[in-house]
Amino acid sequence: MWVAAVALSFGCAMFGGGSDNAKKSETRTAQDQAQQSLQAAADAQKKAADEQAKAEQAQRNVTQKQKELADAQAQLRGQIAKAEQAQRDAQQATKTAQSEASQQQTQAMQTQRTESQQTQSSMQKNQQTWTQEQSARGTVVQAGSDQLQIRTQDKDLLQLQITDTTAVTLNGQTSSVSQLQPGSDVRASYQMIDGKAKALKIDATSKSSSSQDQPK
Numbered sequence: 001m002w003v004a005a006v007a008l009s010f011g012c013a014m015f016g017g018g019s020d021n022a023k024k025s026e027t028r029t030a031q032d033q034a035q036q037s038l039q040a041a042a043d044a045q046k047k048a049a050d051e052q053a054k055a056e057q058a059q060r061n062v063t064q065k066q067k068e069l070a071d072a073q074a075q076l077r078g079q080i081a082k083a084e085q086a087q088r089d090a091q092q093a094t095k096t097a098q099s100e101a102s103q104q105q106t107q108a109m110q111t112q113r114t115e116s117q118q119t120q121s122s123m124q125k126n127q128q129t130w131t132q133e134q135s136a137r138g139t140v141v142q143a144g145s146d147q148l149q150i151r152t153q154d155k156d157l158l159q160l161q162i163t164d165t166t167a168v169t170l171n172g173q174t175s176s177v178s179q180l181q182p183g184s185d186v187r188a189s190y191q192m193i194d195g196k197a198k199a200l201k202i203d204a205t206s207k208s209s210s211s212q213d214q215p216k
Contacts, residue, residue: 135190136158137152139182140180140182143180144177145176146161159197163199168202169203170184185205186204187204
């Protein structure tokens, strides 16, 4: 009976000890699971924080890019405005230059026209003067081979140039200027060319012949 009691007590002790060990094992397992859950939560929290930081950085990058884009657009608008103003200035400068060039061309044409008219008028006057035959009467003052100086009826001295084409007569006969004596009566026709009187015809009458022709 004692042996049976001891055996029973030993068996109860063995079964009772096994239950405690099982409970301890379950507790450790629960604690490990809890620890793992906490670690997983911490890891998830850290990952979420990292992603949030990345999102914030991305947002800051977007904001910076938007600011840079706004600055670039503002610069573009300013540059476009400057280009448009420069284009307007260039058009105005071109218009002004064309207007001034047109005015200068008009003035140049007017000046050229005026000068041409003046030249033509001067040429016509000279031509009229050159082609207009004039006459003079007077007496011989001095005679040479190519020059004849007479004193006109107005008491003016007239210097006549004698050329090979000048027709000279003395007392109705063909003669030469060098044969004319001072005091002889002269009737001359001439043209003014380059300010000089070029003789066309000289009709002279000697003093002696002129005296004989006078009525007694």
